[in-house]
Amino acid sequence: MKNCTIKGCNRPQAARGWCPRHHQRWLRHGSPLRTLRDSVYEPLRNRLMKRIRKVVRIKRLGACWEWTGLTGPYDGYGVLKYKGILEKAHRLSYKELIGPIPMDKPMILHKCDNRSCINPRHLQPGTKIDNANDCVNRGRHFQSNQTHCKRGHRFDAENTRLSHGDRVCRACARLHAREFRARKAASQ
Secondary structure (H helix, E strand, O other): EEEOOOOOOOEEEEEEOEHHHHHHHHHHHHOOOOHHHHHHOOOOHHHHHHHHHHHHHEOOOOOOEEOOEEEEOOOOOEEEEEEEEEHHHHHHHHHHHHOOOOOOOOOEEEOOOOOOOOOHHEEEEEOOOHHHHHHHHHHOOEEEEEEEEOOEEOOOOEEEEEEOOEEHHHHHHHHHHHHHHHHHHHOO
């Protein structure tokens, strides 16, 4: 019986001229000489980029890098496990390819309005307020197409004010305040 073709290994051959140990290493890591220890010490960024290349579709230079892998169940953003933590793909792309996310701007915003894009050139740090303002300014807010309040008053410059990122009908606010004062006076 022949021995393994790897130098220094005297075990009997099993497949491809290698012993079972080297054959398993080839199946798992792509090389009969590579071990799990080698793959653990491979720079994390290189392994991340290999994983990303498998699930990203790039149509043309400068375009969005479309995430085609696993997405979150509620929001549709790409997710992957990295360093033992399930992370959003666009945040991970920013962290690994641009740098750390600033503490004062903890959210990563898409300039391209494409949730599945992980192109770092299309990402920027921001706050929740920045994100809400982008949403309203670009017409993506769920109420941005609404022209009247629930009581039928028109949302226009004179009748609308912003409160915590939401539009408030001034006529309804006056009516509510009048009713509140009347209830308060009646209870005294």
